[in-house]
Amino acid sequence: MSTFSTFAGYQLVSSGDLKRVLEDTKALLDSNSSTEPILIFDHSTGRQVDFDFRGSVEDVLARVGAKDAVEGQTSNKAGKGRPRLGVVPAEVTLLPRHWEWLSAQPAKASGTLRRLVEEARAREGSDPRLRIQALGNLLWSLGGNLPGFEEATRALYAQDRNKFFALSDSWPGDLPAFVRAWLDPEGPRSVPVGAIGAGSASPAPEDQALLEDLYKDTPRQGPGGEAQTEQALQLVRAAGAALGPGSRILDLGCGTGAQTLVLASNTGSEVVAVDLLQGFLDRLGDRVREAGFGGRVKTLRASMDALPFEEGGFDLIWAEGSAYNVGFREGLTAWRRLLKRGGFLGVTELCWFGAGPRPVEVETYWKSEYPAIDTVGAKLRVAEDCGYVPAGFFTLPRTCWIENYYGPLEQGLEPFLARQGHSAEALRVVEGVRSELDLYGRFGAFYGYAFFILQKRE
Numbered sequence: 001m002s003t004f005s006t007f008a009g010y011q012l013v014s015s016g017d018l019k020r021v022l023e024d025t026k027a028l029l030d031s032n033s034s035t036e037p038i039l040i041f042d043h044s045t046g047r048q049v050d051f052d053f054r055g056s057v058e059d060v061l062a063r064v065g066a067k068d069a070v071e072g073q074t075s076n077k078a079g080k081g082r083p084r085l086g087v088v089p090a091e092v093t094l095l096p097r098h099w100e101w102l103s104a105q106p107a108k109a110s111g112t113l114r115r116l117v118e119e120a121r122a123r124e125g126s127d128p129r130l131r132i133q134a135l136g137n138l139l140w141s142l143g144g145n146l147p148g149f150e151e152a153t154r155a156l157y158a159q160d161r162n163k164f165f166a167l168s169d170s171w172p173g174d175l176p177a178f179v180r181a182w183l184d185p186e187g188p189r190s191v192p193v194g195a196i197g198a199g200s201a202s203p204a205p206e207d208q209a210l211l212e213d214l215y216k217d218t219p220r221q222g223p224g225g226e227a228q229t230e231q232a233l234q235l236v237r238a239a240g241a242a243l244g245p246g247s248r249i250l251d252l253g254c255g256t257g258a259q260t261l262v263l264a265s266n267t268g269s270e271v272v273a274v275d276l277l278q279g280f281l282d283r284l285g286d287r288v289r290e291a292g293f294g295g296r297v298k299t300l301r302a303s304m305d306a307l308p309f310e311e312g313g314f315d316l317i318w319a320e321g322s323a324y325n326v327g328f329r330e331g332l333t334a335w336r337r338l339l340k341r342g343g344f345l346g347v348t349e350l351c352w353f354g355a356g357p358r359p360v361e362v363e364t365y366w367k368s369e370y371p372a373i374d375t376v377g378a379k380l381r382v383a384e385d386c387g388y389v390p391a392g393f394f395t396l397p398r399t400c401w402i403e404n405y406y407g408p409l410e411q412g413l414e415p416f417l418a419r420q421g422h423s424a425e426a427l428r429v430v431e432g433v434r435s436e437l438d439l440y441g442r443f444g445a446f447y448g449y450a451f452f453i454l455q456k457r458e
C-alpha cells in the first residue's frame, strides 16, 4: 500500500496510509490553524497530490476511489504537476497473447492491470535509485528555496549521502529527519518489547490499530514501574537537576502515560508527552484530567525521530521502553540538542545482564530481534560517545516485567482476539507476545532493561 505524507510548510503533519493522512490533514484544514501551505505527497513518486476535501474523510476517499484507483501521474486531467487521484479511462493496446492471459485471470482486465501496476510499484519502492528520484521530486516541490538546495540535490542524485545530509541537516522543520528516514527506510531494528512489537521503527498503519486495541487498557506498554520511575527521578535530582515550576520535561514514546503521571506528580515541571499513536495519547489525556494535572501535561502526536522542538528547550528528556524504536545511539544523538545546558536524559534500554556466556536460544533470539542489544557497560560507553556523562544507572527487577507488564497484557489477550475476530494479524501479534513472555520466563536472568540517567556534556 502506498505511503503519503503531508507537510504544513516544513513541518510534517502526518505520514502513513492514505486514510490516516487524509484524516490528519483534514483535521488540520478544518481547524484553520495553519498559515503555512499544506502539501500532500505520494511517496512512491514523490509527487504532490491534490484532494477534494469537501465532506467527510469517507467522502474524500470515495471520490478518490482509494481502494483500487490507479493513482497520480496516470491521470490525463492533471494540471500543472498536481495530479488528482482517480480512475481514468484510456485505451490500452496489447498483443493477443496478453489479452488471452488477462481474460484468464479471475479479475476483470482493469482490475488485473491495476494489481500488476501496484505490485510493480511496491517493487520499485525498494529500489534505491527510484527512491532517490522520488525524494528529489518531493524536494523540488517543497524545498526549492532552501539554502544549499541545488548542491544538496546534486549530492542526492550522486548518492553522496554524507554530503547530502551535511547540507540538509541545516534545513528547517522536519526536513532533516524526514530525508534521513526516507533514505534509510529500514531504520534501526525494533525490539518486540513494548507496544511496538515485531515490525519496523514505525508500525504499519494496520498494525497501529491493532496495537492501540491490544494495549490501551493495559497500565503500561513496556516493562517498568512507578517505583523505578521515581528511583530514576531521584538520581536526576541527586545529580543536581532543578525540576520546579518553569522547568520542562519531554516524555518520548509515552504510551498511555504510566511514567508521565509519575513525572508530573513528582515535579513541578511542564510535561510534554509524545507518542505516535493517537489512541494512547487520548487515553493519557483522560488520565491526566482525572489526576487533575490540567494544563501542566500536554500530549503531542509526533515521531520521536522528527520532533518539532527548538534547541535547548528541555531540562529533562525521558524515554521509558521506547528508545529502541529509533535506536539507542540514534535517539541519544538526536535528542541531545533539545536539552538545555547540563540537562538530563532518563532512558531505559534492553541489555544483556553480565558478560555471558548465555544460552544459545536467548542469544539467537535477541541478536535477530534487536541486534543492538549489548551489556550495560557497552551502553554506558555509547552514551559517553554520544556526548553524555553517566550520572547513574540500575537494572529493572523482574516485577517490572511480570507483574507490571506481561501479567496485565496476558489477561487481555483472549478478549483482544475476540474483539479482532481471531484475525490472522491479531493471532500473529498474540503469538509474538506469548513467545516473548515464554522467553523471559526461561531466560529473564540473562537480559532485561537498564535505566540510564545521563547528563548532557558541555
Ligand code: SAH
Pocket (backbone or CB within 6 Å): 194, 195, 196, 201, 202, 203, 219, 220, 221, 222, 223, 224, 252, 253, 254, 255, 256, 257, 258, 259, 274, 275, 276, 277, 280, 302, 303, 304, 305, 319, 320, 321, 322, 325, 326
Ligand atoms: N513509555 C510507555 C510506553 C512504552 S511502549 C511505557 O513504558 O509504558 C513504546 C511506545 O513508543 C509506544 O507507545 C509506541 O506507540 C511509541 N512509539 C513507537 N514508535 C514511536 C515513534 N517513532 N515516535 C514516538 N513514539 C513511538
